[in-house]
Amino acid sequence: MNILKSISYKVSVIIILIIGMLFTACESTELDLTENPNLLDPSQSNPDLFLNSIQVDFGKVVERFGAIGSQVTRIDNMNGRDYQNVYSPSDFNDLWSGSYQSTGVSFPDQNGHSQRFNGILADARALEPIATQNNLYHHLAISQVIEAYIIVTLVDFFGDVPYSEALQGSTNLNPKVDDGALIYDAALNLLDNAISNFNKDVTDEPDNDFYYNGDWGKWITAANTIKMKIYLQKRLVDAQAITNFNNIISDGDYIQSADEDFQFSWGTNEIQPDNRHPRYANNYEGDGADEYMSNWLMNLMSIPSDPNENDPRIRYYYYRQTNVVPGAETAPNEETLSCSLESAPQHYIDGGFTFCYLNNGYWGRDHGDDDGVPPDGFLRTNFGVYPAAGRFDDSSFKGTQQGDGGQGAGITPILLSSWVDFMIAEVAMEQMNTSSARTALSNAITKSISKVTTFGSLDSSANLVFEPNATEINTFINNRLADFDAAATPVDRWNVIAEQYWIALFGNGIDAYNFYRRTGYPTTLQPNVEPFPATGNFIRSFPYPADLTTNNSSVDPKQNLDQKVFWDNNADSPLFPIAN
Template identity: 80%
Template sequence: MNTIKLTYKISLIAILSIGMLFTSCESLELDLADNPNQLTPDQSNPDLFLNSIQVDFGKVVERFGAIAGQVTRIDNMFGRNYQNTYSPADFNDVWSGSYQSTGESFDDQNGHSQTFNGILADVRALKPLAIDGELYHHLAISQVIEAYTIVTLVDFFGDVPYTEAVQGSTGNLNPVTDSGATIYAAALELLDEAIVNFERDVTNEPENDFYYSGDWDNWIKAANTLKMKIYLQRRLVDNNAIADFNAIITSGDYIQTASEDFQFSWGANEIQPDNRHPRYANNYEGDGADEYLSNWLMNQMSNNDDPRIRYYFYRQTNAVPGAEIAPNEETLSCSLESAPQHYIDGNFTFCFLNNGYWGRDHGDDDGTPPDGFLRTTFGVYPAAGRFDDSSFQGISQGDGGQGAGITPIILSSWVDFMIAEVAMLNMDIPGARTALNNGLTKSITKVATFGALDTSANLSFEPNAAAISSFVNDRLADFDAAVTPDDRWDVIAEQYWVALFGNGIDSYNFYRRTGYPTTLQPNIEPNPGNLIRSFFYPADLVTNNSSVQQKPNTDQKVFWDTNPDSPAFPPAN
């Protein structure tokens, strides 16, 4: 299966309970009273538009984050040829979610239905209502969300329609694309405006703030941190980017603690509506898990005794064919095959891992055998599945945290890895080491809070303080022992990847920006083609908009990517 599909159907008319504070155990409960695609400007309710914007944003980030994670081995990618792994039609749903819904629901390969209202369409509808009513906090939230959305569209597709897009029934039905650089600049302007609006007096507060529960100081920190992300992403084409990044660091007004993390929280309802985390809903089913997890990531964490591994992954069995037990052609056909020569030459793991970690190699597109109750699946972080307490049982609906997990958007631990990148660029090795230490510690601390979501788990299997300290010290020792700058970059990048589990957008950007880590498992196909530098435009865009022509291939770089052409860069395909 190419992508993690979203299963979240939502009504924005009746809110039953609000739990979108930034803690691991709170969730959103929504009633399915009306069709969200019937939400139109003539309803003139700013809260309804803001609700729609916030929820669609969580779904869009989850979708983009899953695809990017697959390309960068955080998740499993199903496809041997990069050019053909993701078709233009694969992006119709997230395009609709970002711009404007066509009114249709999208079904994935497993029959899961999903509905979007359209972030930018609702932002456009909200803005005049918010200004007329002096609802500046409504407006500010929508501006932060719009900024993140349009930057992500550029990061995935390059130049996209923006200035002429989503202008209502009288607008241009064939809007031209704006340059990625122009859209990035517009995002920075939106964030500056949002910061001002968060500080203004208002006539009424939003009925629901699903991210920070009305803490406007935290929203300002999120806006500033998104600016840092933008500066870092365009640093190859912006001589002032690092100085601008450091200016925000100096101000101290950015995300630094878990209480300030920018994330979307899912609910635990299975029906009416199903608001569970999509990775839970897609895998904790009657027929077992639907998706495979990344052998590269599981091997990386297992070999390093990573204390987060029991939170990230739940093993349904304690043995994998070819490892502890005999090869099995029916359940794991590759266990009877020889490793490709380029895997042997690079000393990469192939097909199976020890200790029950049953996943797939990068690009393995073999058929799906009857292993739904054997393969490793998503754990309690971030999808709120089961904590791995070595019970080795088949999963079922309702297990673990019942799907009340999170989609991380910008976490405090990730910010430390951003700081580490800047330190490495400035040849500040002590600073990079400190940031690495901080990022690891914050990530582990946050992930460990999710164990409590699985009330049936034996939490005696949680790592103790000594195990956590040993892991962090070992990674710092790896950094200290690095012989070359490349080796230090690899240590930072590998741990950044682990911390990004749940949203691979920043790994995809980092990889194209830096070329690290160089240790990634290559595609199982010896000649898979060049790494995707940007994705094909969505099919609906090129079919319905005569101003946009489809790209000839996925080698087209986004405006900030000035690195050499593939396959020389990045080093691993």
């Protein structure tokens, strides 16, 4: 569904108003959480415009958080030599703006492409009194679910952040941070209130529901599932968390099937606005792909000795622009792949990790490889048809360009039914219930493959004869279950679950980042090219955004990236997580 076409007129009105106000309003202070003269206020707009903005910005912010979480956990490539310097405080200004309150300016994403946000929490604050006064409880409930997810994610990435004193305008220019545990409690309260509001009668329904198309029962299901996610994330510090998690499972109202999946759908417009999936917009351009794929994940999903045993999802995740990689099927090439002339680092040799290149055209980069960018935009492996709606890999080995494949009409997954089964598997493993963990693992892989393989139809030009058949899919699932059964130790069983979880999380690494800090698995992750200690410790929380510490005297910059969020009581790095 083209989610923005139905509101293109209203979005245009917002843009026109904001542009006009930019020329008449005084200069605003960036992200000090004060009132912003460049934004609409309740007297200038209506609840549907606020709700539209909240929903669209939510998709953008989750996509951005998800990309960062994927990078540090090897689902995506991390373009930096060491953890301490790969991300600067200014890299998070766009997320801070999108989560709290925009200044009306555009921020570049990780590839220099412009992103504009309105500010989810500011819009939610503006919507609440209007919705309450006019009995628009479903408007309010949607914003409460989204706010709950956002504030939990802010804690997961940054730790303690402003919340209770935030967005109070000139009455408090320097809001203090709140303890992350209290923000988690606030999120649970928001979700309970949302569930109550979804059950109320209303005077009018939202003009647009970009997630469940007005099915309020599914919104309640999603709210319950976010509560499960919260309980699981704090199980190390909350003795009641697993009981609360299992109570929702017993009640049965949580995401269990693809039609209940919580996801944001993108469109195909190139301009005014560009509503294509950001991974598509960034990589299907005139100069070819901008990003590198993760060698670790591509290697995990591919079987060089027998491509017929590849993960059934690999042709949907990745589109190979060439069938040969320097150092593998062809001679090393210093210009296009400089590492193909280098020897593998000793810690890669000792650990048996792949280095630099893979077979069969899977052209990516190793974790922490910060070499320059050669002229390989039409050679490196690109994003495929899932989830970014690029090209399905039908072994055509062509360079990719704008308009190819699904034209960007993909999704940003937020909470999928397959992920919930991995959550259930984690709880079962913690309770030493191997049989239940195995069942959940089987369900998770089955649901993930079933969902991903529906995306082939988005690429009308693809030769879908290369899609996996039922026999190949069943064989793959049975082989992964056999790996679990044959595991000699609990560590090995955890690794089977975690590796498959990583594959299913392709498109959003928020939960991978949380899972890794919570459990330390998988232990099989490719380490940085630069060996420890030069890499620094794994990032336990990210630096505060520059706009927060610059404009808020109550918040100081972090001294390092070793500060743990409240639910992370594991050993200090580098002992945990195991891979650096």
